[in-house]
Structure formats: C-alpha cells, structure tokens
Amino acid sequence: xxxxxxxxxxxxDGSYLAELLLEKGxxxxxxxxxxxxxxxxxxxxxxxxxxxxxxHFKLHYGDLTDSTNLIRIIQEVQPDEIYxxxxxxxxxxxxxxxxxxxxxxxxxxLRILEAVRILGxxxxxxxxxxxxxxxxxxxxxxxxxxxxxxxxxxxxPRSPYGVAKIYGFWITKNYREAYNMYACNGILFNHExxxxxxxxxxxxxxxxxxxxxxxKQECLYLGNxxxxxxxGHAKDYVEAMWRILQQDVAEDYVIATGVTTSIRDFVRMxxxxxxxxxxxxxxxxxxxxxxxxxxNPLYQLEIGKVIVRVDPKYYRPTEVDLLIGxxxxxxxxxxxxxxxxxxxxxxxxxxxxxxxxxxxxxxxxEHIVG
Ligand code: NDP
Ligand code: GDR
Numbered sequence: 001x002x003x004x005x006x007x008x009x010x011x012x013d014g015s016y017l018a019e020l021l022l023e024k025g026x027x028x029x030x031x032x033x034x035x036x037x038x039x040x041x042x043x044x045x046x047x048x049x050x051x052x053x054x055x056h057f058k059l060h061y062g063d064l065t066d067s068t069n070l071i072r073i074i075q076e077v078q079p080d081e082i083y084x085x086x087x088x089x090x091x092x093x094x095x096x097x098x099x100x101x102x103x104x105x106x107x108x109x110l111r112i113l114e115a116v117r118i119l120g121x122x123x124x125x126x127x128x129x130x131x132x133x134x135x136x137x138x139x140x141x142x143x144x145x146x147x148x149x150x151x152x153x154x155x156x157p158r159s160p161y162g163v164a165k166i167y168g169f170w171i172t173k174n175y176r177e178a179y180n181m182y183a184c185n186g187i188l189f190n191h192e193x194x195x196x197x198x199x200x201x202x203x204x205x206x207x208x209x210x211x212x213x214x215x216k217q218e219c220l221y222l223g224n225x226x227x228x229x230x231x232g233h234a235k236d237y238v239e240a241m242w243r244i245l246q247q248d249v250a251e252d253y254v255i256a257t258g259v260t261t262s263i264r265d266f267v268r269m270x271x272x273x274x275x276x277x278x279x280x281x282x283x284x285x286x287x288x289x290x291x292x293x294x295x296n297p298l299y300q301l302e303i304g305k306v307i308v309r310v311d312p313k314y315y316r317p318t319e320v321d322l323l324i325g326x327x328x329x330x331x332x333x334x335x336x337x338x339x340x341x342x343x344x345x346x347x348x349x350x351x352x353x354x355x356x357x358x359x360x361x362x363x364x365x366e367h368i369v370g
Pocket of ligand 1: 007008009010011012013014032033035039062063064065084085086087088089090104130131132133187188189190191192197
C-alpha cells in the first residue's frame with residue numbers, strides 16, 4: 001500500500017486529493033493545524049474512528065512553521081509521496097501578513113524538503129509543491145507567442161503571496177537538481193469548487209447569488225471586475241497533482257484550462273444560473289449591476305434593483321490583471337484533460353450554494369474581508 005502525506009489537508013484541494021488517493025488505495029496521512037474551533041468540515045466525511053481496524057486516513061497536528069514537528073511526522077509516516085498544499089493562500093490577505101506568508105508559503109516548503117533530506121528519504125519520498133499562476137503576475141509581455149503562460153514564461157509575482165511562492169518554486173527545483181530528489185512543481189491556475197473558501201471571488205459570487213435570489217442578502221460588493229482568470233475545477237486539478245508524481249522523471253507542469261473569463265462575466269454567469277439577467281452600468285468604482293429580468297418565478301427580484309456594487313476596499317495594492325495558461329505539456333505528457341469548463345463549474349457551485357442557503361447556512365457573508 002502506498003503512503004501519502006498531505007499538508008493543507010483541511011483546505012479545498014487537500015480534501016479532494018485525500019478522496020482521490022483513498023479511492024486509489026493509498027494510506028493517507030494529513031497534517032492539520034490546531035484551531036480553537038473545528039476546521040475539518042471538508043474532510044469529516046473521510047474520518048473513521050481510529051479505534052476501528054483498517055483505518056486508511058490519519059490526521060496529525062502540525063504546522064509548516066515548525067520544523068521539528070514536520071521531521072517527527074515524516075519520520076513516523078515514512079511517506080512515498082508528500083503533497084505540500086499547506087499555505088496562507090489568500091492573495092489580498094498576504095498584503096496584511098507578508099512576513100507570515102513568507103514563513104509558511106516560502107520557508108515551509110524548504111522545511112519539508114529539508115526534513116526529507118535529514119531523514120535520508122531522498123530516494124523513497126516524492127514531493128509535490130503547490131506552485132501557482134500567481135508567479136507570472138499577469139504581465140502581457142511575458143506570455144508566449146500564442147498568448148498563454150507556459151512552463152517557460154518568465155515570472156513576475158505581484159504580491160507577498162506570489163513572492164513567497166516563488167521561493168517555494170525555486171527551492172523545490174534546486175533540491176531536485178542539487179540532491180537528485182523527485183520534487184516537482186505543479187504551476188496550477190485558479191481552481192474552484194463548492195468547497196472553495198468563501199472569500200475567494202468565485203465562491204463569494206456564487207454564495208451571494210444564492211443569498212440574493214432567496215432574499216437573504218441585498219447586494220454583493222466586489223473589487224476589480226475587469227480581472228481575468230483561467231478557472232478550472234479542483235477535482236480535475238488534484239488528479240493532475242497525482243499524475244505529476246507518477247512520471248519516470250521529475251518535472252514541473254502548468255495545469256490550466258486555456259480559457260480566461262472576467263470577474264464581471266462570472267457574475268453574469270452565476271446569476272444567469274438562477275434565471276436573473278444583469279446589466280452592468282457605470283465605470284470603475286461607480287460600476288453597478290442591475291436586474292433586467294428575473295425569469296424564475298421562485299425569486300422575487302424587482303427589475304432595476306442594483307444587486308452588485310464595487311467597493312474599492314477589495315482592490316489590491318498591485319493586481320494581476322490577466323491569467324491564461326497553456327496546458328499543452330500536461331495534456332501531452334500526463335494525459336491530463338479537465339472534465340469541467342467554467343460554465344459547468346459555475347453551475348455546480350451555484351446549485352450547491354442554493355442548497356446551503358436554503359438550509360439557513362449564512363456562511364461568512366456579514367464579515368467577508370477578502
Ligand atoms: P486553502 O486555503 O483552501 O487551504 C490551505 C490549507 O493550508 C488549509 O488546510 C490550511 O489550514 C493550511 N495551512 C495554512 N497555514 C498553514 C500552516 N502554517 N501550517 C500548515 N498548514 C497550513 O487552499 P487551496 O486548497 O485552494 O490551495 C492548496 C494549495 O495550492 C495552496 O498552497 C495554494 O496556495 C495553492 N494554489 C491554489 C490554487 C487555487 O486556485 N486554489 C492555485 C494555485 C496554487 P487551515 O484549514 O487550518 O487554515
Ligand atoms: P486569486 O483569487 O487572487 O487569483 O488567487 P481570488 O479569487 O481571491 O481573486 C481573483 C480575482 O478577483 C478579483 N476580485 C476579488 N477577489 C476577491 N477575493 N474578493 C473580491 O471581492 C474581489 N473582487 C474582485 C481579484 O482582485 C483577483 O483579480 C487564487 C488563490 O487560490 C491563490 O492561492 C492561487 O495561487 C491563485 O488563485 C492561482
């Protein structure tokens with residue numbers, strides 16, 4: 001039985017990856033942080049009483065800022081594969097806690113690599129590092145000739161998060177070259193799901209769509225509506241992570257759909273899913289979206305009502321304007337193909353949030369900061 005260790009197991013990707021690896025017959029260990037309230041909602045369904053026989057899913061308390069703890073867990077677990085998904089992953093929040101992000105997202109990666117080396121597991125343990133399209137920074141001139149970012153495009157990170165992740169990228173590559181370790185970067189473009197954190201823009205929009213349609217929220221406040229993102233489904237992307245670690249040679253891969261959509265169009269798509277048509281008017285901070293038609297008799301929305309406004313507090317000091325990835329290498333070498341397009345992704349998220357809001361789930365709508 002193969003043994004995997006996942007950092008960030010309580011997050012969106014950690015939960016889907018744990019499901020995938022359990023389906024494949026792995027023994028899955030996860031590292032979770034101790035929190036004053038429960039933070040395991042996304043993985044509770046995988047947990048079996050540890051007193052039972054044949055338990056294939058185990059959790060360990062730990063933190064990417066704590067080397068000795070990481071060394072102890074890795075020594076105990078002796079993993080065949082480590083997926084380093086743990087991170088402070090919110091780009092806007094990284095401007096508020098830049099040092100912490102450097103420590104967790106940057107040095108945390110080093111701590112994992114060093115732990116494997118110190119324990120002499122270089123030959124046994126393969127390591128996946130959660131790198132990101134934020135490394136590119138969205139600079140127009142750095143796209144390839146076809147207009148995409150690929151494995152050879154230059155990096156220009158635009159946030160403390162991106163800068164910390166660039167350290168993680170390079171230290172992973174360096175350990176591969178210096179110590180012949182099987183360590184790979186997946187340069188993943190944005191991926192979402194019904195389990196996406198509620199302060200990331202897609203989930204904020206789909207939650208608000210449900211709450212506004214059901215009369216539980218008046219208005220959705222967003223930042224930059226012009227940003228463009230290449231959005232895929234997290235379920236597809238964890239499959240790519242696994243494939244990256246199954247190759248003969250360790251390499252880095254871009255994982256993306258190759259299609260980009262603006263925040264404004266995602267808002268339009270999300271409300272269309274519940275039969276609400278919007279018209280956007282005004283510019284920059286004064287832009288609003290009004291209801292022009294409500295085609296679902298279940299939802300009582302007044303025509304002309306403003307239900308989306310811009311609040312500049314959600315702007316970032318430096319923005320990544322456009323991301324679009326070229327998945328040619330992953331399609332060719334990994335045989336990876338995304339199953340979801342952005343429309344199917346959006347539809348699944350809205351339907352899931354409608355069910356949650358109908359069940360009186362209010363989420364974090366009142367105090368969203370991201
Ligand atoms: P989430 O924010 O949903 O999950 C992050 C996970 O990291 C959580 O389990 C969190 O624990 C954990 N974590 C945070 N700080 C620490 C710490 N100090 N020590 C140990 N664990 C910690 O992120 P995603 O699942 O969306 O992303 C997974 C990884 O992929 C991240 O590294 C992210 O930066 C990267 N990435 C994500 C993309 C995306 O679009 N989703 C795209 C490209 C890269 P807790 O639950 O306790 O907060
Ligand atoms: P991103 O995701 O920064 O790309 O990082 P996010 O969903 O936070 O933002 C995407 C774009 O939407 C714009 N935006 C808003 N964003 C948020 N969060 N809230 C708003 O109200 C809002 N209004 C507009 C942003 O300015 C941005 O342009 C995600 C994270 O998962 C990272 O960890 C990961 O590395 C990258 O994706 C790839």
